[in-house]
Amino acid sequence: xxxxxxxxxxxxxxxxxxxxxxxxxxxxxxxxxxxxxxxxxxxxxxxxxxxxxxxxxxxxxxxxxxxxxxxxxxxxxxxxxxxxxxxxxxxxxxxxxxxxxxxxxxxxxxxxxxxxxxxxxxxxxxxxxxxxxxxxxxxxxxxxxxxxxxxxxxxxxxxxxxxxxxxxxxxxxxxxxxxxxxxx
Amino acid sequence: xxxxxxxxxxxxxxxxxxxxxxxxxxxxxxxxxxxxxxxxxxxxxxxxxxxxxxxxxxxxxxxxxxxxxxxxxxxxxxxxxxxxxxxxxxxxxxxxxxxxxxxxxxxxxxxxxxxxxxxxxxxxxxxxxxxxxxxxxxxxxxxxxxxxxxxxxxxxxxxxxxxxxxxxxxxxxxxxxxxxxxxxxxxxxxxxxxxxxxxxxxxxxxxxxxxxxxxxxxxxxxxxxxxxxxxxxxxxxxxxxxxxxxxxxxxxxxxxxxxxxxxxxxxxxxxxxxxxxxxxxxxxxxxxxxxxxxxxxxxxxxxxxxxxxxxxxxxxxxxxxxxxxxxxxxxxxxxxxxx
Numbered sequence: 001x002x003x004x005x006x007x008x009x010x011x012x013x014x015x016x017x018x019x020x021x022x023x024x025x026x027x028x029x030x031x032x033x034x035x036x037x038x039x040x041x042x043x044x045x046x047x048x049x050x051x052x053x054x055x056x057x058x059x060x061x062x063x064x065x066x067x068x069x070x071x072x073x074x075x076x077x078x079x080x081x082x083x084x085x086x087x088x089x090x091x092x093x094x095x096x097x098x099x100x101x102x103x104x105x106x107x108x109x110x111x112x113x114x115x116x117x118x119x120x121x122x123x124x125x126x127x128x129x130x131x132x133x134x135x136x137x138x139x140x141x142x143x144x145x146x147x148x149x150x151x152x153x154x155x156x157x158x159x160x161x162x163x164x165x166x167x168x169x170x171x172x173x174x175x176x177x178x179x180x181x182x183x184x
Numbered sequence: 185x186x187x188x189x190x191x192x193x194x195x196x197x198x199x200x201x202x203x204x205x206x207x208x209x210x211x212x213x214x215x216x217x218x219x220x221x222x223x224x225x226x227x228x229x230x231x232x233x234x235x236x237x238x239x240x241x242x243x244x245x246x247x248x249x250x251x252x253x254x255x256x257x258x259x260x261x262x263x264x265x266x267x268x269x270x271x272x273x274x275x276x277x278x279x280x281x282x283x284x285x286x287x288x289x290x291x292x293x294x295x296x297x298x299x300x301x302x303x304x305x306x307x308x309x310x311x312x313x314x315x316x317x318x319x320x321x322x323x324x325x326x327x328x329x330x331x332x333x334x335x336x337x338x339x340x341x342x343x344x345x346x347x348x349x350x351x352x353x354x355x356x357x358x359x360x361x362x363x364x365x366x367x368x369x370x371x372x373x374x375x376x377x378x379x380x381x382x383x384x385x386x387x388x389x390x391x392x393x394x395x396x397x398x399x400x401x402x403x404x405x406x407x408x409x410x411x412x413x414x415x416x417x418x419x420x421x422x423x424x425x426x427x428x429x430x431x432x433x434x435x436x437x438x439x440x441x442x443x444x445x446x447x448x449x450x451x452x453x454x455x456x457x458x459x460x461x462x463x464x465x466x467x468x469x470x471x472x473x474x475x476x477x478x479x480x481x482x483x484x485x486x487x488x489x490x491x492x493x494x495x496x497x498x499x500x501x502x503x504x505x506x507x508x509x510x511x512x513x514x515x516x517x518x519x520x521x522x523x
Binding site: 022025029030034037038041051054055059062123146148151166169170177181 | 190193194195197198225226227228229230232233234235236237238239240241242245246248249250252253254256257258260261
């Protein structure tokens with residue numbers, strides 16, 4: 001069961017959240033927030049920025065909820081598309097502040113004081129390792145191994161075929177294996 | 185590496201990854217798929233990356249996000265939308281109220297209309313509806329009051345719509361006849377009040393109305409006098425007995441009833457010829473033809489009438505061609521108090 005496999009209560013949450021029901025809104029946040037956050041964290045490499053972007057994604061979800069209709073696209077996949085769109089917006093804004101943005105990306109994740117040290121260390125190492133991948137490989141690895149999607153869910157979220165995603169995954173893991181061997 | 189080999193490797197890798205996701209460890213997976221031994225490092229890399237899943241939102245941050253989301257939802261949907269059925273009924277009610285208001289507006293505008301206005305037929309049609317259930321006497325009195333009110337308003341604009349006056353008098357007569365001899369009922373009081381209004385305006389009309397409508401005015405006043413008699417109106421309220429102190433001289437004295445007219449026009453025997461002689465005596469011999477313009481020549485057989493007095497303010501007004509019967513009789517029958 002992948003991350004995007006709907007929760008049994010999901011349809012009811014969506015219907016109630018559309019009417020502004022606070023409990024249903026909280027349930028949708030609790031079910032999807034960590035996955036979205038991890039995706040954004042390992043794509044931007046900054047805890048605070050990932051938190052801000054996650055908050056933005058869910059506010060956008062609240063605004064667009066009345067327009068969401070399940071037409072072959074599960075709610076989770078719809079939410080990740082919002083997250084990807086927010087990420088692209090963020091990168092475009094960063095490109096306008098090129099110098100500063102370059103420095104930020106060079107320094108790796110900005111760590112937060114109340115996150116455990118070992119977690120920071122792992123996250124930092126993973127973030128560095130991911131930088132050896134191409135953009136698409138990184139997207140596949142993050143969605144598949146950090147967010148926890150199935151191959152099919154990754155393909156649906158990225159709008160690619162399962163075969164293309166399988167190939168990207170294979171090449172990404174081969175690159176990561178070589179990287180890990182080199183740093184050990 | 186050939187394409188077929190690479191595809192096989194990708195397939196084995198994916199199978200192992202799924203087994204590991206289902207809970208199998210790496211060694212068990214490699215035992216299950218011996219051909220995956222070459223992929224061990226890749227599988228180890230996947231397992232290492234998966235450690236990053238422990239990264240979660242800090243609880244305080246998640247709580248704050250949820251609160252923000254709930255507030256945004258509340259701001260976007262401040263009040264629950266009415267159910268579609270309620271909306272439909274609301275729409276119908278709004279349309280009905282709109283039509284009702286429009287109808288009331290038309291009825292209100294029609295109520296203020298006079299006979300030459302486009303909405304006047306609407307007013308009359310509504311009157312027909314409103315009076316359906318009324319007793320005939322009440323209906324007649326109500327219509328008499330309304331017609332007279334219209335006559336008054338038109339007169340205030342300088343228009344003398346005598347058809348309205350005649351209709352009002354007719355309806356008032358219907359009401360008066362239905363009343364019979366009972367003069368103490370509220371209806372009789374209303375009738376008397378109406379008659380007082382009618383008397384006041386007819387008196388003013390005698391002063392202000394153009395000469396050409398005076399014959400019709402005289403007929404209206406005659407009808408009014410009959411009504412006054414029917415209702416046993418006090419003498420002071422009738423035209424024959426003007427209000428004490430009134431110095432108005434009627435330009436067209438009114439003959440209230442045929443009976444009164446007969447009484448008043450009766451000339452004592454022997455006096456008639458004397459009057460005629462007196463008038464003739466006042467005209468110098470040979471001067472009569474020269475003083476009278478051809479257009480105002482007295483028709484044959486009416487030369488004995490005394491000259492008509494022109495009221496103050498009407499001296500410049502041309503009299504209608506030919507002498508009027510009402511004017512003729514009026515000039516004779518002006519009561520002493522009106523001269």
